[in-house]
Amino acid sequence: MxxxxxxxxxxxxxxxxxxxxxxxxxxxxxxxxxxxxxxxxxxxxxxxxxxxxxxxxxxxxxLFTEKPNLVILTDNSSSIKHLKQDQQALSLIKNITSNKKLNDKFNLEFYTFAETLKASDSVFFNEKQTNISNAFNKLTQVNKERTSPTLLITDGNQTYGSDYQFVSSFYKQPIYPIILGDTITYTDLKIQQLNVNKYAYLKNRFPVEAILVYNGHNTVNSRFVVTKGNTTVYSETINFSKTNNSKVINFTLPTNNVGVSNYKATLVPLKSEKNSINNTKNFAIEVINQKTKIAIVSDFSHPDLGALKKSIESNEQRSVLFLNTKEIINQVNDFQLVILYQPNYKFKSIYNLLDAQNKNRFTVTGTKTDLNFLNRIAQPYSHVVTNQREEYQAELNINYSPFIIDDLNFESFPPLNSNYGELTFSIPFETILRKTVRGVSTKDPLLATFEINNRREALLLGENIWRWRAQSYINNKSFNQFDDFIGKLIQYLASNKKKNRLNVEYESFYDGNSNIVIKAEFFDKNYVFDTRESLNITVINNETKEKKIFPLILKSNKYQVDLSNLPASKYNFTIKTTNENISKSGSFQILEYNVEQQFLNANVTKLEQLAINSKGISYFIDDTHDLVNNLLNDNRYVPIQKSIKNTxxxxxxxxxxxxxxxxxxxxxxxxxxxxxx
Incomplete structure (x- = not known):
């Protein structure tokens, strides 16, 4: 005052x-x-x-006193139970929780992690994947301002993600790894990795690559065997020694039947092996009868052509051939779909031939497109010719009905170069992407599909789609999302199946450790996405005949269900609507594989390095009697008296x-x- x-x-x-x-x-x-x-x-x-x-x-x-946090971060993956360290881990957590001195000095915060980080002190050691680096990345956002030494209770075996021993570069807290497991080296053979394509073609051979690893000191002999049912389809004798401790085997297998074929690869275990689970891996391949052939027709080179070819051929069921306007004339019958890139008057005979054969097509326009020509050849659409250029970004139409489209964050994609002017259709059409200019939606189509005379067509009004593929990689660190988007469009255009009100998206088989998510879309009688319907999926295990019913949850403009908790087996399923008598059935297989059971020891080296990098101390689970005293006596972790002055x-x-x-x-x-x- x-x-x-x-x-x-x-x-x-x-x-x-x-x-x-x-x-x-x-x-x-x-x-x-x-x-x-x-x-x-x-x-x-x-x-x-x-x-x-x-x-x-x-x-x-x-005045108030702020105590430092003590973060207890526990590995909840099944490898802990596999290494028989679960009871010791639970005992340690119980001792920390009940220690009065620790509670007086610290605010105890309990988290579990496997694939994701969760705030919980309940540990069941039942999750299928481990990502240690992701757990620290999430904790960085939680404990930014406060001193928070972290107890990491884990075996250090990470199944995917960035190398966690360097998390101290962004996680600025001391880390105390509590190592679950021992350092004893056991003699072990294992199949480190199997590389195999997802699809193969009938009466062909598909390649398989197996990486085999030996851990031991003596010279040993084993046998690598691949079986299909009760039949051995490949076998090879393998020799290992202390110095020659890995082998890479390449071979091919025949495809005689259409459908999903299941195989089991086994590296015959030694008598002294402690863990024989990692000696076996199951894999499958889907055999298809023919390949979809697609022609891309253009009279000049452009990066878009290569991007389209890469995206389409990411699915091995499809092949792409580049042709000019003269070459395509005599080969048009060889293709299920023709992509016409920036057509001009030279394309007249191609359009006439496609119309005569009523063949599906995909037209891409751009700055070199002759719009007068397109308007003259009696297409079901007409583009106003202004001789002006404009750049348009994309906005997803969530009500697009013919097939399921994932949102790739199209708003972040760079604009496409296009012709300025209004596009009008003389027939009904479906818009996949709308044009936006500087973030303002024009409601005009940028990418649209339509059906006329029992054929399917698509129209993309812009060039430089190769930039979209590059931006998708920047956003997701992978081309897969963009390639899947193009693949769905090509699949729709390459077939003439009737439009369905209920569409289901699923794979023929799933790896045992992958997320098993089945998606569906339901449309009303006007083919507008219907959010009012309730969908249920009935799943039947072909082996046990056990039947389970799950509801599909509406998420991101799709109905979906996560079946990742189902055991490995073959399943039949039926998705059915509640209010209308509409259903769709299918089948899939879950291959037996648990990556968490492939480990024999704790990853001591990385955990010790993690402690050194973060200025912490590593402990084995049997040697944690000094842990509490070290935490209590460390001068870095003292309560801080703070004051708040209010006027x-x-x-x-x-x-x-x-x-x-x-x-x-x-x-x-x-x-x-x-x-x-």
Whole structure:
């Protein structure tokens, strides 16, 4: 409070006293006791009102002690139970929780991790994948400002993700790894990796690459065997030694039947092996009868052509051939789909031939497209010719009905170069992507599909789609999302199947450790996406005949269900609507494989390096008796006394208002009681 405010308060007190005495002092020499009481009450009222007008401020200081956090981060993956360390881990967590000294010094925070980080002290050691680096990345966002030493209770075996021994570059807290497992080296053979394509073609051979690893000191012999059912389809004798401890085997297998074929690869275990689970891997391949052939027709080179070819051929069921306007004429019958890139008058004979054969097509326009030619050849659309150029970005139409489209964050993609002008259709059409200019949607189609005379067509109004593929890689560190988008469009255009109100997206088989998510879309009778419907999936295990029913959840404009908890087996399923009698059935297979059971030991080297990099200390689970004392005695982890200073204006003091009201009420009541009013 300043001196000036203090002087104002003193002046207010004198003024209030003067007014009170002036009102109740009569010409008599002295006041009666009743008048003195009235004067006092009036002084209180006037002085309080003047204080509110002056509104002085008071500083309030609150002191509190902030304890450091102690983060207990526990590996919840099944490898802990596989290494028989689960009970020791639970015992350690219980001891930490019940330690009074630790609770007095730290705020204990419990987290579990496997694929994702969860705030919980409940550990079941049942998750299928481990990503240690991701757990620290999430914790960085939680504990930015406070000292938070971290106990990492794990075997250090990570199945995917960045190398966690360098997380100290962004996680600025000491880390204390509690190592679950031992350092004993066991003799072990294992199949490190199997590389095999997902698809193969009938009456062909598909390649398989097997990487085999030996851990031991002696020279040993084994046999690598691949079986299909009860039939051995490949076998080879393998020799290992201490120095020659890995082998790469390349071979091919025949494809004789259409459909999914299942195989089992086995590296025959040694008698002394402790873990034989990692000696076997299952794999499958889907055999298809023919390859979809697609022609891309253009009279000049452009990066878009290569990008389209890469995206389309990412699915091995498809092949792409580049042709010019002359070469395509005699080969058009060899292709299920023709992509016409920036057509001009030279394309006239191609369009006539495609129309005569009623063949599906995909037209891509750009700055070199002859729009007058396109308008003249009687297409079901017409583009206003302005001879001006414009750059358009894309906006996904979530109500697109013919097939399921994932949102690739199209708004982040660079604009396509296109011709300025309005596009009009003479037939019904479906918009996949709309044009936007500087973030404002024009509602005009950028990519659209339509059906006419039982054929399917698509129209893309822009060039430089190769930039979209590059941006998709930047966004997702992979081309897969963009390639899948193009693949779905090509699959739709290359077939003539009737449009369905219920569309289901799933794979023929899934690896045992992958996420098994089945997606569906349901449309009303006008083929507008219907969010009011309820979908259920009935899944039947072909081996046990066990039947389970799961609801599909509406998420990101799709209905989907996660079946990752189903055991390895073959399954039939039916997705059915609740309000209408519409359903779709299919089948898939889950291959048996648990990556968490491939480990024999804790990854001691990485965990010790992690402790060194983060200025922590590593402990084996049997040697944690000094852990608590080290944490309690470490001077880096001391409580910090902090203060909060608040400036409170008097006008916010509600008691002063109550005093004014009370003093005025008492004065009025006494005056009324004594007949002075």
């Amino acid at each position: 300043t001196t000036e405010i203090l002087l104002y308060i003193i002046l207010a007190g004198i003024t209030a006293l003067f007014l009170a005495v002036f009102q109740y002092k009569n010409k008599k020499k002295s006041m009666s006791k009743l008048n003195m009481l009235f004067a006092f009450l009036r002084f209180i009222s006037v002085f309080s009102i003047l204080l509110l007008l002056i509104n002085p401020s008071f500083e309030q200081i609150k 409170i204006p008097l006008i916010e003091w509600k008691f002063l208002l109550a005093i004014i009201a009370l003093s005025l009420a008492i004065e009025w009541f006494l005056r009324k009681y004594n007949g002075l009013i």
